[in-house]
Amino acid sequence: MHTQPAPTPTHCPYCALQCGMQLTPDAAGEGVAVTGRADFPVNRGALCGKGQSAAAVLSRGVRLTGPLVRDPGTGRLAPATWEAALDAIAGGLARTRALHGADACGVFGGGGLTNEKAYALGKFARIVLGTSQIDYNGRFCMSSAAAAGQRAFGLDRGLPFPLEDLPRTGCVILVGSNLAETMPPALRYLTELKANGGKLIVIDPRRTRTAEQADLHLAPRPGTDLALALGMLHLLVAEGRTDEAYIRERTRGWAEARAGVMAHWPEYVERVTGVPVPRLRAAVGLFADAETAMVLTARGPEQQSKGTDTVGAWINLALATGRPGTPLSGYGCLTGQGNGQGGREHGQKADQLPGYRKLTDPAARAHVAEVWGVDPAALPGPGRSAYELLDALGGEIRSLLLMGSNPVVSAPRAAHVEERLRSLDFLAVADVVLSETAELADVVLPVTQWAEETGTVTNLEGRVLLRRRAITAPPGVRSDLEVLHELTARLSPGLEKGFPVEPEEVFDELRRASAGGPADYAGISYERLAADGGEGVFWPCPATDGPGTPRLFLDRFATEDGRARFVPVAHRAAAEEPDAEYPVYLTTGRVVAQYQSGAQTRRVDELNKAAPGPFVELHPRLAARLGVVEGDEVAVVSRRGRAVAPARVVGTIRVDTVFMPFHWGGAGRVNAVTNPALDPVSRMPEFKVCAVRVERVG
Known part of the structure; x- marks a missing residue:
């Protein structure tokens, strides 16, 4: 007779609301029930379909449960031991570093990684690999x-x-x-x-x-x-x-x-x-x-x-x-991604150190270097932004370690990015599922998910939250923190002590590294997050007895003189406007039943029933000009590529504009069409507008 396990309060793995939920494993240990937490102030018990079905991705039939290494004979990914897989990654990175220098090793992270993982990944890139070439998919977010x-x-x-x-x-x-x-x-x-x-x-x-x-x-x-x-x-x-x-x-x-x-x-x-x-x-x-x-x-x-x-x-x-x-x-x-806020605060962005410190600030470098036990001069300078890093693959960057991202689907000019990934000397991917990007890798590592690990995330309000482990990961699956610890032991023996595998140890170091910085987490602890009723603590929170800061700027802004700055701006056209050859605007976005590149949600049956595939939304007048009716296959073509999907003829979009969601790869991969033109300050690509033509297929 089985005893019913107690529910574990935690948070949804998807968007930046980080809705409160409870996970209750069934008595037989074969499934997990998900319910909303009415006591959490952000969602007050409500969950969307993605949150309600989030436990489906925990299934062994959906997720990765063992390492894969590409067989040089067959060219296919084949099961391997953890030792062999880690040795292969360390060997690939070490060869690249020896032949081409540290900056030939790239690291690409994700906005879904916990604060602890984002922190450890940035530290690994800078003091183990010694590379400046680290960024993450949150560059594409906000x-x-x-x-x-x-x-x-x-x-x-x-x-x-x-x-x-x-x-x-x-x-x-x-x-x-x-x-x-x-x-x-x-x-x-x-x-x-x-x-x-x-x-x-x-x-x-x-x-x-x-x-x-x-x-x-x-x-x-x-x-x-x-x-x-x-x-x-x-x-x-x-x-x-x-x-x-x-x-x-x-x-x-x-x-x-x-x-x-x-x-x-x-x-x-x-x-x-x-x-x-x-x-x-x-x-x-x-x-x-x-x-x-x-x-x-x-x-x-x-x-x-x-x-x-x-x-x-x-x-x-x-x-x-x-x-x-x-x-x-x-x-x-x-903010969009689950930990898009915390992910950029603690070091996986090309120009930042933990605590939202600037990598170019000598005082910031000195503070973080002291926490890490290294010479500030040993820290690399700022590297390439996300798209620029991906564009350099196979050229100046020869090997890539990628965690929690799927740029084959999510990056602009995605077919080009896929080609760049294929041109690498070595690619290693750590992920939950075999994404389109993982399918290209030389080594794939299966890592733990939200319900199988403890860690903190920071939601769109700046509320730091504790996600608790509710179930045990399947045999053959390890955490990203274990991966970084083991790789460090192979690449820089002795330094692995600075990469603990327990999330709370990592968070305590993160607190010290962030202390005094703009995103100051020094006063936030696991004990406090677990004891506060689960509502989280707003940063900045420099003192353990301080209340945190739910509302910023009430007395002064965070500028030197406390005043906000007006910045003069003027309108200018998009990087690419419609013309005779490409006469229509394309804009992209999301649908309710899928999330980001769809790597996880496209593996959930009930979500696929609600949103089975991509589509092209166009106005009836544009459809009539093209001779297109509802359900016709149409191609959306830009100077970079094409995407094909069924037409949806609706009166709720501008006549000069078409819309496609970006959750799918294959023929309907809209990011094969989008423009990688970058904002000069943020280095954000221009996903939301480019010039296309629409063609009826067949």
Whole structure:
């Protein structure tokens, strides 16, 4: 007779809400029941379909359960022992380093890695391999908002206030986010906002399920969000609706920013964006009339070759009306990936050290080097950003260690990235499943998942959370921390003591490394996270007896003088505009039943029933011009490649625009089409807009 195990409180492995859930293994140990946690303040018991079905990926029939090494005779991946697999990885990296230098070894991480794994991976790259060539897929997520936030406020934290403030504000401008499909449990905050009398403005080229909830929906041409923000600020200035006292007391740089705004008069903005002037004026009225208000941006304005300036323009709009740093108001970014926030705070980004310190800052280098027990001069400088790193594979970078990412599907110009991966001398992948990228590897390591390991993550509010181990991983599976420990023992004997396998030991070192930095975790401990009711602690939290910081900037901004900065920006076109050969805009995004590259969710039957494959969404007038009807196979073709999928003919998208979700590889891989043009500041690729033509197949 089996005894029913006790439930374990933990968090969802998918998006940055990090919804609270409970996991209860069945008495026979053959399955895990998932239920929402009503006591967790972010989701209050609600879970989307991905969260409800998250345990399906724990199944042995779905996930990897043993190492694989490519057989030189057959060219196929074949089962191997852990010792053989680790020896092969260490040998491949060591050969590359000996022949071509440390920077010929690349490391690519993921926004789903825990804080402990992200920290250890960055440390491994810099002091074991000695390479500067490390970045992660979070560069593709919210790097433009991070850069804009740093410029304006001196600090980047996705939301500088908890989500609970959102329903209590007077007006929300939501730019380029479809919360109903990307973060369904968060939609209740918008529903409550409206129930409280607040107004919702949604800006999106498509009339999404989220836009259906809006009091006002603006549908600009893809790539013109910057002009739209400048046009709204122009009207605020012209109508005398800026908060001059706030600007005077809490900001700098307004005169220069205002001068640039005046060139973006309403009729010009209408020509650029396609948004009629009356609707532009209506949006300004709703926002300015509200006593409190928020601007929230997401991937729409960020994933552009001018994403940093675009987000900066929306921040300027918020600053000019006195919103940031005042109660129930402000600017925030809706982080996407599960640990996209923490993942970039602790060292797997090319230009950062733990604690969100700058790699180029001598004091930061000295502090972290002391924690690591190395000479600051031994730390490499900044390396390539994510796409630039992938583009250099097979050339200056000859070997790659990749953890928790699937760039064959998720990177822009993906067919080129796949070709670069194939050209490597050596590729090792550590992952939960055999993704499209893992299929190309010389060695594949099966690693533990969220429910099989303990670790911390940081959600979109800056709330540090403890994810607890609920079940034991299958035999043959090890943690990423064990992998890094064993590789260090092989590559730099003696240094492995600095790479413990227990997550709490890693986190305690992370706390010391982050102490005094912008993202200060020094006062956060496992004991505290386990004892606080599971609600988490907001960083910065420098003291163990300190409360954390749910709301930033109420007294001062994180700049040297405590004032926010207006940054002058001006509209410019996308890197690639439609022309006679490629006359239509393409924009990309997500659907509710799949997640990111789909490597995990595409292995869950109930999610595949809801979203079985890619599609091309186009307006009836465009479909009629092309002779396309619902369900026809169509090809979306750019200068870089093509993607083929069935047509969905809908009246909820602009006539000049088509949309494809990016969760699939194969013929429907839309990222074979997207443009890798990079933002000059954030190095974010322009996923959200490129020029294409649409062809009926057959």
